[in-house]
């Protein structure tokens with residue numbers, strides 16, 4: 614089955630803005646990495662870019678269970694070789710360096726990595742900060758069991774964040790990391806609120822997501838089924854503040870990732886969730902839309918194909934898989 618047909622066959626739903634619940638939106642464009650026909654819209658009120666219509670939660674759950682890893686990273690089970698080829702270690706080093714001013718290496722603290730994948734970040738954090746006790750959660754069983762071995766901990770929960778909250782009685786954490794996960798979440802503010810409930814009062818949250826307005830983003834390869842939200846600095850900041858966090862530090866440069874990314878370190882604030890006045894102007898939204906269209910649709914697909922270490926490999930894999 615061709616990717617377009619696979620995507621067409623998924624049950625979909627129309628949605629209000631995932632940040633501000635506005636129903637006023639406009640189409641930014643149709644197109645994505647695999648030629649599935651994904652539509653990206655922009656909220657007229659807060660400027661969020663997201664997929665609409667999007668596959669239903671049920672369809673996405675099934676997708677993540679059976680197709681996500683093979684589509685997206687072309688592996689079903691991680692290996693040391695896979696980790697070495699990817700940007701994972703460089704990414705983990707960046708996170709450890711970013712958090713260094715906030716954690717001393719001897720601190721007896723608890724860290725949770727949400728969406729810990731192969732466990733590279735957990736392993737790196739426990740090596741850099743020997744006092745940290747590490748936990749992870751990962752929905753994919755192959756990745757979760759690999760992470761246990763690789764990071765050397767049995768504290769890896771296999772399942773979603775919601776299941777983790779429902780099934781276990783987790784203690785509160787001093788640090789939570791969530792890298793390249795929030796852009797997959799249908800209710801990003803709610804996800805951050807869940808994390809807030811898992812954090813100590815003075816706890817720290819490190820969040821990293823792709824930045825679609827980065828000048829280095831070139832071509833529709835940056836748009837794909839799993840990323841239902843396309844954040845840029847303003848909407849990323851809005852999302853974090855809406856969940857009642859204050860931003861302590863913001864990172865726009867030097868993040869190693871397949872897609873140019875941004876990150877923030879945030880703390881729970883006194884502010885009540887959702888009580889946040891949008892401070893984005895119509896001009897700012899229009900400027901962001903223009904930049905998005907230039908980044909995503911302004912270059913030939915060929916340029917997108919050759920732009921990153923694994924893009925060509927993934928494209929070939931998908932082509933073989935579906936032809």
Ligand SMILES: [Zn+2]
Nearest residue numbers: 630633656659
């Ligand atoms: Zn909105």
